[in-house]
Amino acid sequence: MSPTETPRKAVLHASASSSAGDGNGPDTKPIARGSLLADRETPFVSTESGQGSVIDSIAEHRRFQAVVHPELAHDLPHVLRVEDFSLYYGAAQALHGVTMAVPQHKVVALIGPSGCGKSTLLRSVNRLNDLIDSVRTTGNMLLNDRPIFDTKTDVISLRKRIGMVFQKSNPFPKSIFENVVYGLRLMGEKRRGVLQEVCERSLRDAALWGEVKDRLHDSALALSGGQQQRLCIARAVATRPEILLMDEPCSALDPIATAKVEELIHSLRGSYTVLIVTHNMQQAARVSDHTAFMYLGRLVEYGPTEAIFRNPRCRDTQDYVTGRFG
Numbered sequence: 356m357s358p359t360e361t362p363r364k365a366v367l368h369a370s371a372s373s374s375a376g377d378g379n380g381p382d383t384k385p386i387a388r389g390s391l392l393a394d395r396e397t398p399f400v401s402t403e404s405g406q407g408s409v410i411d412s413i414a415e416h417r418r419f420q421a422v423v424h425p426e427l428a429h430d431l432p433h434v435l436r437v438e439d440f441s442l443y444y445g446a447a448q449a450l451h452g453v454t455m456a457v458p459q460h461k462v463v464a465l466i467g468p469s470g471c472g473k474s475t476l477l478r479s480v481n482r483l484n485d486l487i488d489s490v491r492t493t494g495n496m497l498l499n500d501r502p503i504f505d506t507k508t509d510v511i512s513l514r515k516r517i518g519m520v521f522q523k524s525n526p527f528p529k530s531i532f533e534n535v536v537y538g539l540r541l542m543g544e545k546r547r548g549v550l551q552e553v554c555e556r557s558l559r560d561a562a563l564w565g566e567v568k569d570r571l572h573d574s575a576l577a578l579s580g581g582q583q584q585r586l587c588i589a590r591a592v593a594t595r596p597e598i599l600l601m602d603e604p605c606s607a608l609d610p611i612a613t614a615k616v617e618e619l620i621h622s623l624r625g626s627y628t629v630l631i632v633t634h635n636m637q638q639a640a641r642v643s644d645h646t647a648f649m650y651l652g653r654l655v656e657y658g659p660t661e662a663i664f665r666n667p668r669c670r671d672t673q674d675y676v677t678g679r680f681g
C-alpha cells in the first residue's frame with residue numbers, strides 16, 4: 356500500500372514563538388523544536404514512498420504528501436519557510452499546499468515541467484503576484500521569521516530584503532556603476548566612498564569586476580548579454596538581500612555565458628541564500644545544494660540535489676529526471 360494513501364496534514368507549522376525580527380537585517384535563529392522538519396513525531400520526512408504519484412492522488416481525491424529527505428532536517432537555520440501555501444489565479448489553483456524551507460547560505464533549485472508553478476512560487480516570495488487582481492493565497496510564507504503575507508507587511512520594505520534576477524537581463528540605461536549602486540541610492544546612501552566600496556564588492560561577488568573595472572562609467576547597455584546578467588546579479592547582491600530569487604537566469608544566454616553565470620551562482624553558496632528556478636537539470640545539478648521537484652502545483656520531492664537526481668524516491672521525480680515526461 357502506498358504511504359501516501361492516508362491524507363496527512365502539512366506539518367511545517369509556524370512557530371508560535373517566532374520572532375518578528377528587529378528590522379536590523381537577517382534574523383536567522385533556528386526554528387524552535389516542534390516546528391521544524393526534524394520533528395519526527397509528525398511524518399513530514401517520509402521514509403517509504405517510491406510509489407507516490409500526483410496523478411493518482413488527484414484521481415483518488417487525496418492530498419499529495421511531499422517527500423522531504425531527512426538530511427534537510429539538519430540544514431538550519433532557515434531563511435525562507437513556505438507553509439501550506441496555495442495560490443489561485445481566479446478560479447484556477449496554481450499552487451496546492453506547498454510546504455518547504457530554504458536553509459541559510461544554500462542554493463536551492465526548483466525544477467519541474469512547464470506550468471507546474473515554479474515562477475508562481477518564486478514570485479510569491481516578493482509578492483510580485485500582488486500586481487495581478489485575481490490572485491488569492493492561503494497559507495504562510497516567512498522570511499527570517501517575519502510574515503510575507505501579513506496585512507501589516509510593507510511590500511516595499513519586504514522587497515528591499517529580497518534580490519530578484521529574471522530570465523532576461525534588465526540593466527537600467529545608466530552606467531555600470533549606477534546600475535550596481537541603484538538600490539543603495541534608493542535607500543538614501545550618498546557617501547561616495549561607501550558607494551564605490553559596495554560597487555567593487557558586488558562586482559567581485561558577481562565575478563565581473565575584472566572585466567569592467569576600467570569602464571565603470573560606460574553604459575551598462577554596451578555589455579554583452581552574459582555580462583549584463585552578471586551585472587544584474589551584482590545589482591541584486593549590492594544591498595545584501597536576505598534571499599536571492601532567480602527565475603531561469605541563464606535561459607537567454609549562450610553556453611559560455613551560461614557557464615560563467617553558473618560558476619557565479621555556485622560561488623554564492625556560503626555567502627548568499629539562493630532560490631533558483633531552472634529548466635536545465637544539468638544546471639540544477641551543477642549549481643544547487645538541494646533540489647525541489649514540483650509537478651501540477653504540488654511540491655513532490657525535496658532533498659539533497661545528488662539524491663534527487665541519482666536516487667529519487669517518488670515515481671514522478673524519477674520519471675522527470677530520467678526524461679520520461681516534461
Ligand SMILES: Nc1ncnc2c1ncn2[C@@H]1O[C@H](COP(=O)(O)OP(=O)(O)OP(=O)(O)O)[C@@H](O)[C@H]1O
Pocket residue numbers: 444449467468469470471472473474475476487634
Ligand atoms: N498571470 C496569470 N494569470 C493566470 N494564470 C497564470 C498566470 N501566471 C501563471 N498562470 C498559470 O499558473 C500555472 C503556473 O504557471 P507558472 O508560470 O508559475 O509555471 P512555471 O512552472 O514557471 O512554468 P514555466 O516552466 O513554463 O516557466 C500555469 O497553469 C499558468 O498558466
Ligand SMILES: [Mg+2]
Pocket residue numbers: 473474475632
Ligand atoms: Mg516560469
